Amino acid sequence: MLIEIIDVLISGLINGSVYALMAVGLTLIYGVSKAFNFAYGSFYSMGGYIAFLLFGTALINHYLLVFCLAIPLLLLFGFFIEKLLVAPLRKRDDWEIKVMMITLGLALFLDNSFQVVFGSRMKSLPPLLEGTFEAGEFILPYQDVAIFILSIGGILLFRWFLNNTRTGMSVRAVAQNPAGAQIVGIPKEFVFAATFAISTVMVGMGGILLAQKYFITPTGGWDILVKAWVITAFGGMGSIKGSLYAAFIVGLLEAFVGWYFGMTWTLIALFAVLLTTLAVRPQGLMGKWG
Amino acid sequence: MIKVEGLNAYYGDFHVLKDVCLKVGKGQVVVMLGPNGHGKSTLLKSVCGLVDRVTGSILYNDENIAGLKAEKLVNQGITYIAENRELFGEMTVLENLKLGAYSRSARPFEKKNLEKVFSLFPRLKDRRPQLASTLSGGEARMLAIARGLMSNASFLAIDEPSLGLQPNLRDEVANIIRQINSQGMTILVVEQNIPQIIELADTIYVLEEGQISFEGSKEDALSNDHLKEIFLGM
Numbered sequence: 001m002l003i004e005i006i007d008v009l010i011s012g013l014i015n016g017s018v019y020a021l022m023a024v025g026l027t028l029i030y031g032v033s034k035a036f037n038f039a040y041g042s043f044y045s046m047g048g049y050i051a052f053l054l055f056g057t058a059l060i061n062h063y064l065l066v067f068c069l070a071i072p073l074l075l076l077f078g079f080f081i082e083k084l085l086v087a088p089l090r091k092r093d094d095w096e097i098k099v100m101m102i103t104l105g106l107a108l109f110l111d112n113s114f115q116v117v118f119g120s121r122m123k124s125l126p127p128l129l130e131g132t133f134e135a136g137e138f139i140l141p142y143q144d145v146a147i148f149i150l151s152i153g154g155i156l157l158f159r160w161f162l163n164n165t166r167t168g169m170s171v172r173a174v175a176q177n178p179a180g181a182q183i184v185g186i187p188k189e190f191v192f193a194a195t196f197a198i199s200t201v202m203v204g205m206g207g208i209l210l211a212q213k214y215f216i217t218p219t220g221g222w223d224i225l226v227k228a229w230v231i232t233a234f235g236g237m238g239s240i241k242g243s244l245y246a247a248f249i250v251g252l253l254e255a256f257v258g259w260y261f262g263m264t265w266t267l268i269a270l271f272a273v274l275l276t277t278l279a280v281r282p283q284g285l286m287g288k289w290g
Numbered sequence: 291m292i293k294v295e296g297l298n299a300y301y302g303d304f305h306v307l308k309d310v311c312l313k314v315g316k317g318q319v320v321v322m323l324g325p326n327g328h329g330k331s332t333l334l335k336s337v338c339g340l341v342d343r344v345t346g347s348i349l350y351n352d353e354n355i356a357g358l359k360a361e362k363l364v365n366q367g368i369t370y371i372a373e374n375r376e377l378f379g380e381m382t383v384l385e386n387l388k389l390g391a392y393s394r395s396a397r398p399f400e401k402k403n404l405e406k407v408f409s410l411f412p413r414l415k416d417r418r419p420q421l422a423s424t425l426s427g428g429e430a431r432m433l434a435i436a437r438g439l440m441s442n443a444s445f446l447a448i449d450e451p452s453l454g455l456q457p458n459l460r461d462e463v464a465n466i467i468r469q470i471n472s473q474g475m476t477i478l479v480v481e482q483n484i485p486q487i488i489e490l491a492d493t494i495y496v497l498e499e500g501q502i503s504f505e506g507s508k509e510d511a512l513s514n515d516h517l518k519e520i521f522l523g524m
Contacts, residue, residue, distance in 0.1 A: 173378050183372060
């Protein structure tokens with residue numbers, strides 16, 4: 001029983017860490033540009049498919065190489081999608097709604113493209129690391145440890161970037177005061193595209209990390225979009241710290257509800273928690289509304 | 291240094307500035323007066339590349355800069371200091387100042403300008419690690435001016451520096467403006483609540499309904515009864 005609870009706890013923490021990485025990305029776009037990206041889940045699937053494709057080529061057989069190629073690809077993809085689809089809308093009235101519509105369209109386009117190119121069968125990725133750590137009844141796959149470390153590492157790296165680099169500071173400046181950012185000469189358009197690109201990498205990495213455990217399917221991203229959105233709203237739109245806490249709460253909740261009541265109950269439980277939180281605290285756990 | 295000719299500015303369909311002409315010579319202080327809501331801020335913002343739709347010409351050292359964005363102009367030495375300050379509230383005073391030196395041309399001078407700014411505003415030096423949102427109104431105003439100076443500008447457009455300031459701090463603002471002007475800074479300032487700033491003016495303009503309705507020296511302005519009554523409150 002105790003071992004079982006520990007297992008559930010660890011699985012919750014591991015999923016929570018990946019959720020955190022992805023939710024921080026989603027809240028980043030919202031915090032900086034007030035845009036909501038409906039294609040976020042499809043970018044998750046895309047991460048998985050990129051890794052799947054790379055492993056399919058004979059030359060690449062190590063995750064290190066996959067990351068080295070997938071990260072720049074995702075970064076470029078995110079940057080150009082922002083420049084081509086999102087940026088032109090920003091000059092219009094009601095652009096936030098238009099961005100939602102166009103990213104929704106992009107999501108459907110991507111998902112159907114995945115279906116055509118890869119078929120509707122599930123795809124899997126090899127584990128990051130083989131082997132397990134065993135202590136009596138307690139078993140911990142090294143793969144899980146690696147996923148946890150990479151997710152947390154990604155978040156810490158991102159935090160370092162925000163606080164210690166010039167571009168990171170300009171990202172925070174635009175999020176806090178777009179008019180002030182313009183005054184000091186920060187190129188706002190570039191910052192919007194750069195944050196979109198960074199968030200694409202975060203969710204795409206999430207896709208690569210979780211695909212080892214949960215497979216890749218053409219429409220698998222919707223589940224992730226919903227979860228990332230729940231975490232973002234639960235933590236407080238635009239609050240990175242809030243997203244972090246919320247991601248671990250959601251990861252643990254999911255694990256314990258799934259274990260105790262069955263997996264079908266997890267999404268229901270998530271929404272119950274979200275609705276209750278929003279009813280009591282509309283701005284989310286640590287949110288700054290608006 | 292700055293020569294504006296036939297400048298028109300629009301917010302959407304709203305025609306704010308109508309054929310505005312104005313000149314600011316190198317090292318001068320030019321004061322812009324006028325009723326609120328008649329386009330003074332828009333004029334300053336247009337010169338600094340912060341208004342999307344402008345027509346006409348703005349010559350800066352004989353180069354037309356009309357339509358260029360702030361990110362380019364800050365780099366060339368033109369900086370706007372906003373009336374509502376537009377600070378980064380959740381960053382420290384020091385971070386705000388560092389962001390003031392964001393432009394490529396200001397980066398090499400960041401250290402030097404930081405020292406300069408701290409000697410002008412010793413209180414900001416003490417408040418370095420404090421979040422900008424926790425500053426008092428006066429300190430926040432000083433930070434906004436200091437952040438503008440960090441850009442290594444040669445031309446400053448200062449928008450209503452007295453806004454939200456206690457009367458005793460107005461002298462301080464006037465002193466600062468005098469000091470930076472005496473070090474060679476060219477200044478275009480919108481301000482009608484600080485008589486000492488009007489004292490510094492080489493030229494005074496009045497903007498009414500988006501058009502220049504008066505241009506002259508401070509002596510001309512002070513001898514103009516209409517102006518005196520309405521704007522200078524004397």
